[in-house]
Amino acid sequence: MxxxxxxxxxxxxxxxxxxxxxxxxxxxxxxxxxxxxxxxxxxxxxxxxxxxxxxxxxxxxxxxxxxxKIPVVQWQDSEQLLLLGNTITLAIEHNVRSKAVEHTPGFLQLAMPNHADQAAVSHKVIQWYKKQALADFARRLEIFSSKLGVDFKSLTLSNAKSRWGSCNSRKEIRLNWRLLQAPPHIINYVVCHELAHLKEMNHSPKFWATVASIYPDYKAAEKELKSWSPKLHIM
Ligand SMILES: [Zn+2]
Incomplete structure (x- = not known):
């Protein structure tokens, strides 16, 4: 009551x-x-x-x-979003013909016929983030896996509320698409963390030494990731 x-x-x-x-x-x-x-x-x-x-x-x-309290995203024109640690502005244009999504410096431009439909806007933006995340994370995995000398089998995106990444003994890596909102060095850290698990499936000193071999400043990154965490969940 x-x-x-x-x-x-x-x-x-x-x-x-x-x-x-x-x-x-x-x-x-x-x-x-x-x-x-x-x-x-x-x-x-x-x-x-x-x-x-x-x-x-x-x-x-x-x-x-x-x-x-961090407000949740309002899916409307001029809303501020995060992309790779930078703020970008959502620019929604009413357009009966086009359904284009375009990223220009500082902006994510959406053209859509139902521009006032917040669910449709949210769907479109999240789809775009997921697509970018997949390409972005794959590129980072390639770079750091060859540095570490490990092979991974596949990359899939996760939508977990509390986990940023996971991997299994089949060498399948899952990364949370929301990470695309974080600064690049934080994404790199999560990528290195999961890749290190392909060698050490635990959080032993040996595991952390493996992380450090490709990402020396992992302690600071781990802390930063924690402080970014609430902001990465506004979407
Ligand atoms: Zn771990």
Missing amino acids: SHTLTLPTGDQLHYQLERRQRRTVGLKITATGLVIHAPKRISQSQLEDIIVLKADWIRKKLTALTLY
């Missing part, structure tokens, strides 16, 4: 209330805001007293949430 409480400061606080079989009041900040788990027998006024006592803590947490 959705509630609004006016705090003594005059601020309005919105929260979701869930009554549970429990003894204490639990406050949780989630992606959608404040959620309160309260015992079934506690009265609304007792509950509000507790919220007022915790108001400072709640406000701090909610502020942090809005500061760090």
Whole structure:
């Protein structure tokens, strides 16, 4: 149940209330805001007293949430996208005849008859990213596999939410198409990481030494990849 409480400061606080079989009041900040788990027998006024006592803590947490929250892509004209670590602008043109997608410096230009259909725009853009990703990743795999002296069998794109790459004993490599949004050196790192697994199917010191042999600065790249991660998931 959705509630609004006016705090003594005059601020309005919105929260979701869930009554549970429990003894204490639990406050949780989630992606959608404040959620309160309260015992079934506690009265609304007792509950509000507790919220007022915790108001400072709640406000701090909610502020942090809005500061760090990364918005999802709106599939419309002039939206900013990421490509190889750079920002590009989506330029959508209404065109009844053409369905072209063109990448020019700083822009991804789409021509389509149903330009206001966000699902159609998203589909078209993601298709384009996947196509570019396949060509881009294949080229990097070629370069680094010959450096390392290993053969891989195939490259496929993945759509995983949390993994950037994987490989198996059949030497099949999967890379997340969303990586195409990351800077080239980060993509290279993921490529080298997966290729190193073709020699060492674990994360042992021997494995990391193999990674380092083709990508010396892997520790910094691993950290950078983590910090890029939320941004790479806006699409
Ligand atoms: Zn690994």
